[in-house]
Amino acid sequence: MRRRSDLAEELASHLKMAIADRIARGQSPADARASALREFGSVPMIADVTREQWRWLRLDLLVQDLRYALRQLYRSPGFTVTVVLTLALGIGANSAIFTLVHGILLRSLPVNDPSRLYRIGDKDDCCYFNNFQNDNGDFDLFSYDLYLRLKQAAPEFEQLAAVEAGGNSYTVRRGAAPAQPMRTEYVSGNYFSTLGISAYAGRVLNDTDDSPGAAPALVLSYKTWQSDYGADASIIGSTVYVQMHPFVVAGIAPPGFFGDRVIANPPDLWMPLASEPLLEGANSAVKQDDELWLYPIGRVSHGVNIEALQAKLSITLRQWLATRPLYTDHGEAALIPRQHVTLAPAGGGIQKLQQQTGAGLRLLMILSTVVLLIACANTANLLLARSTARRAGVAVRMALGAARRRIIRQVLTESVLLSLIGGAAGLAVAYAGSHMMLALAFPRARNMPIAATPSLSVLGFAFLVSLLTGVVFGMAPAWMSSHARPADALRGANRSSGDSASLPQRALVVLQVALSVVLLAGAFLMTRSLRNLEHQDFGIATTNRFVLQFDPKGTGYTLDRLPALYRQIEERFSALPAMSHVSLVRYIPLGGNMWGSCVIPQGHPAPGPNDHCMSVWDRASNQFLDSIGVPIVRGRNFSPQDTATSQQVAVVNQAFAKQFFPHEDPIGKHFGVNKPQYSGAFEIVGVFADFKMTDPRRDIGPLFFRPLSQQFTGYQESESDAGEKSSMFVSFIILDFAQVPPDAEALSRKTLAAIDPNLTVLRFSPYDAEIAGNFNQDRLLARLTSLFGILALVLASVGLYGVMSYYVVRRTGEIGIRMALGAARSAVVLMVLRNALGQILIGLALGVPAALLAGHLMASLLYKVSGYDLLAFSGAILLLTICATVAGFIPARRAASIDPMQALRTE
Template identity: 50%
Template sequence: MSWFPSFGFQRRKRELQEEIDAHLQMAIGDRMARGQSTAEAKTSALREFGSVPMIADVTREQWGWLRLELVVQDIRYALRQLRRTPGFTVTVLLTLALGIGANSAIFTLVNAILLRNLPVTDPKSLIRIGDRNDCCISDQWSDSGDYSLFATDTYYMFKKNLPEFEELAATASFYGGGPLTVRRAGPETVAKSMVGTFVSGNYFQMFGLSPAAGRLFMDADDQTGAPVTAVISYEAWQRDYAGDRSVAGSTFYINGKPVTIVGVAPKGFYGDRIDTNPPSFFFPMHAMDALIGASFFTDPNKQWAYIIGRVKPGTSLPALQANASALLKHQLATLQMFTDPRAQKVLPLAHVVLTPGGGGIQNMQNGYKDRLKLLQWIAVLVLLVACANIANLLLVRGMSRHAEFSLRSALGAQRTRLVRQLLQESIVLSCMGGLLGLAISYLGAHALLALAFPDQHNMPVAASPSPLVIGFAFALSLATGIFFGLAPALMAARTRPAGALRANSRTTAHGASFLQRGLVVMQAALSLVLLVAAGLFAQSLTKAEKVNMKLDTTNRYVVHFNPHGAGYKTTDVELLYQTIVDRFHAIPGVLKVGVSTYTPMEANDWNSGVKVQGDPDLHKTASWVKAAPEYFGAVGTHVVMGRGFTPQDTMNAPPVAVVNQEFVKQFFGNRNPIGHRFGFDDPLHPGTDGAHEIVGVVEDTTYTSVYWKNHAMYFLPLAQPAGLRTPGDPDQSVYAGAIVIETSHSIPGFEKVVGDTLASINPNLTILKFQTFRQQIDNRFTQERLISRLTSLFGLLALLLAAIGLDGVTAYTVVRRAPEIGVRMALGAARSRVIGMVMRGAMLQTVAGLAIGIPVAIFCVRYVKSQLYEITSVNVPVMAVAIGVLTFAAAIAGIIPARRAASIDPVRALRIE
């Protein structure tokens, strides 16, 4: 019975002996290649292996350690070989580090934004009802029938009738109606502006979370008449209250209302979605009306909530989706909005789409998905250029070690051994490059976050590489090592000792190998593609930034504030706004003070259906803003017909409106709109089409984004109601959110002046955000600027790598052809002819790269044109500049070895052996 394991062990010992012999042969060959005699080489090699016991005496316990020692010796040998060529090693390591670092940095963001699951229990079992990121409050039906936003009654209906869910929770599609004014109870506490969200009572239970302190919500917290409670996020608890455990159980004043903080959310939980400014507080959704005046909470026609739940094991998702769609259709049929004939036509289409909920609500992911994927592909192209460059360097290095490989083969080294040794060297090199790349990715990810989110400091995205990113970098470096080490290793394995040892250096071999030339051509082609991409995105950014937005940013400042959070009622705000205007006009240098619900280039858009009186068949949507009289002048928008708002357009005055030129075009054509009336296209409030009289027309100012064309807008006086309100229904739109201030000159320390002025009116009026108007507009191009800068950086990096590759191949060609060049020069060839001969070979490879890269670049534009501003194809100037830059770089890379070739001494070249 013991014969089989003994036989196996003896076989392994024989294999080990063969491996040790191969090590000895390799060590002897290495020493002979360095100039030692055969006897010296054998003596020093045997001395190195003196610690290795005789194989015949090796026990089973020693066998494993011996194997490990041989592996360590392999690594030592590889490191010794790399130390002998420091220039080569440093070049390869930097090339690898940049290629792998760029990919790992991008993948860090991809992983953190697109691939990361919520830090909750069993995220795979979470399912969201809905597949769109609609926001924020809607009373409109969906023409496509796809619903992702739901009313309170619809949530409770789903919760009652979908037993397939273990838990089903609701969360607000918006964050707290704007920043909240938060002040901890106690003397000398200061009010702060923070973000909050509203959730159902079973929200934390559905996610399977435990508190960091205190407790989390229970169903009893989310009931009509229950005391208002809140849960603070772990990050806000640490950041603003230094982890004080007494926060749990204490009283805070939120928008002037007393709220009991019952607990702290677990560390790392930022809510149900990734957001640039995650919530600091969670409130029960039944507290919504008390805290932010959300009368829509009890309106069955107002859709405001996302719904996400945990399904029971074994649940059939298609059957669950069909059941939920049928329940929704039945629910919608009972609503007043579906009494409209147009709504009844689309009611049969009503349905929901179930989507995975483990990653949370995908608002931010969908916004960044396309651009992050584009960056990942660009980084992959850079890595391909880097791999081609390293492969070329290794090929050159492998050929320079031709004599060494021949000697080893002559001494009996097997081909597999040579392949294995070269692969080990390249893998060791790639692992070192991977570690450097990981360090670069850490720094690069921080830089990318700063570029992508320049004004955000609470981003729930960590730049530190996660285990997934570390694994990605390691796998990438290992695959790269095998990839670029395989070709040189196989070429070395084909070495024929007799022929190699007979050959000398006096050869007229023509240039580098086909593989080397092919790698240079590939580098040139990929570099051209990246340069074209960089040119297109730079051109797109320039065009977008130079759009005439009909806005004036000179000496303009934007101040965001929250009067509702400061405790003002809807009946108090008209006097407040007049006080704000008067106080700011008292500041020397202030010219205009425009109070409004929101400002042109912020991420905000209020919209509604519009119905023009006397035109019942026209149904379109337009955006709207409420503003004070000086608003148009403050943002630089000109009135082109009629008038703007005046101080006489008060709460009790006849309702008026100002529309933009696109509104006139869409709703009136060539007719004069002045004097016509319109209102909301609202089936819940029929007969409101005459709510507002048009008194003026303004030019088409850009709002939200320059990509939004044909943007119809109307403007209402800030103090007047929007539409014809039902008695007892408070108009929340009278609450302003921003002040645009125009000054005669730049005022140093103006933010403090503004803060002091607001505090003098009411200590609870705090600045939520202060920026110049120019900064606000620039922030709308953050993603475009990120893409443009990174494609330019990657394009230049690829160009540099391609130039290094071309220089290396050309230099190697010159070395191999040195005897031939010596003969030519001895026979009278001029230096210019030698330079021309070398340059011709270098430029032919570049031209071949251009021939491949030009059609590839033209073809690839179709995949990125959706991210370009008014650019649908590669234009001649961009292509010409890219070709010129690549050609110039190739000429520089080629001229250096060409001039070196022309300086060869014919006598010395002919003596080369």
């Protein structure tokens, strides 16, 4: 416990400080002493205060410090606004990024005890597969039969559920209301109990719902219930129609529950796995033992050794694979010993969006931290300049007896208060920034589980950053202020012999320049990468083209009704004004979905385990290639002569011909898929020019199209036959206008409704927008790094301008003497610019190596641009040098305009 004499000494020091403060504000010494004594009480009585009274006195002193700080900030509005805006941008940028990092990377599922949830598998593989998945033997997708085998073999799981890897978009209708597309997910009956989730209303799914012959049931998400059904409680127990099949709404999921993964479009409803054959028919994945399409996720018992369980499950996997001909034929049994599973923590959900966005978010977090450092350096520079300007006032206070500790605390109070105000303003920036980033990254998001509103964690983060900023970057000005010499007050404010603030200020400018190089180089790299992505040659034409998505299967169409429907669509839409081509296709190029099969040319043996036989393929109508502007380079396109009874035909791209028929003419050659007995199924009648069908970042691979007019009936396995039938149902109409009518969307919707009022337009958009959707996250990264780079450039230029302005003011007398002795104005400008350029060059020398390291770390995010791109680094250095030179030239020009006589009079 502190002695009373120490307390009395400290309070007496505070009294002297209060008197000095009042004198500095213009009161006479006598009035200042009298008002201070009225506020503090009599000094001789201080030794008699109790500890409780002392606590209140200390609180009162803190309030006085706050009042003093607010008064000082109010007297300098320009300084206050500049610092608050600078910190708001720095802290706001960090808080906005942290909002996304917390919502995507750090968030736990809103379920019971998420720490005990584990997923069998650790990669985002999607969505249907039927072969070895990865070269390293890592299994991440599982068939229904394999899921049941794992569930039986692992009692270490209290419960093990299964969820669909990809999800579907099905047409849902209630009563006479129009049908609407909804995001659905198949789950096992124990899904909700595994996660520890109970219903908000009604009940959740259970094992009874997931048994054969059970009445189809579903659970709606809370957001869907509110947004699409107006929170109508009567929907529980009522019937809705999914793909024309009746389902009973069993219940409503609780608020905040979005499923088992963080994605832009979480499920609107969940259905049991047992209902999948009802909706998919012969194409049911549940009934196909080799169809890999499920993620198993379970809750482990307390005390389970995860590594031992992982090894046990890997053995079970290999035992199952050894019983399946698909994995043992054609020499592939040799691959089974390397197959294994990885148990991954699933408390944060199945890592889909995390894996897709993690690298970008981490990069943005680093860049926003650099912005914050630049903002803090700028703030520290302003505080140093302010402490120098207030040196005389502090000297007066110390001459009157103010304690150095009180001076430091008062300056720190002002610095922390500024930072907290900047942090509060930064939350507004964070709120707007996170909204903007979500809109840019996920423009089609529906019921997205990531909230743009800062959470308690984000608020705590912003407060901590603000507090640390105020303390760390206010310490140097506080220390310098406390070392003001009372003799300076007698000499005058402008007669100080020392210049202790100059070196720290220059060092901070050097730091700002170095960090700005990193951000500007990153901005140039990301912008060039985005430009390469968006302006590459995709091989297709998109001008005046539109994409209309619909779902004939969900409206009840059967295979025998499809040909008549497709003819009507082509005839009705072709009759629209200025229509050039109309085509139908299952999956559109660069739309995000595609089929893949192993191609076996006729006369070739079955491919071995190390042979690359995969090709993507699609169904399309005769005018498809014309509608996207892709020419036939050899042979012919589909024609009306390609009928259901004629030879099965296909058109292939140049990459297909090069890989499977090298050094020979592919026209007239035959091939099949998956099994050697089907190798003569399809005859190649044409080769079309290469274009990008799937990932715009990857090289063009083999691709073939088959006509909608032909269905192959020679498959002997139910799996292949079911897939063949499913491929006949298209999803998109591509409209190619010679000249786009102003009401293209309304006209298209009206035309489809005239064909069948039950056909719903699920989406209508320009083809350019479809392609642009591939680059949402790249665009976000490029725009944010550019924004950060511009912000860093402005802050660094302002910082250099401030330091050089201070340099000119401090050396006004010297400059006046030089000019009085005959120095030319150009020599004065050169002297000041030399000083500024020295700081710039040192900053560049430190910043360029750091920027090269940053480019190396960013390499995986770049497309066809090196992390050491000379143009990007040259542009960053040139732009920073120009702006910094201008920022230094303005004070230099002002220095050259100084009147020598006036400058000498100030001395």
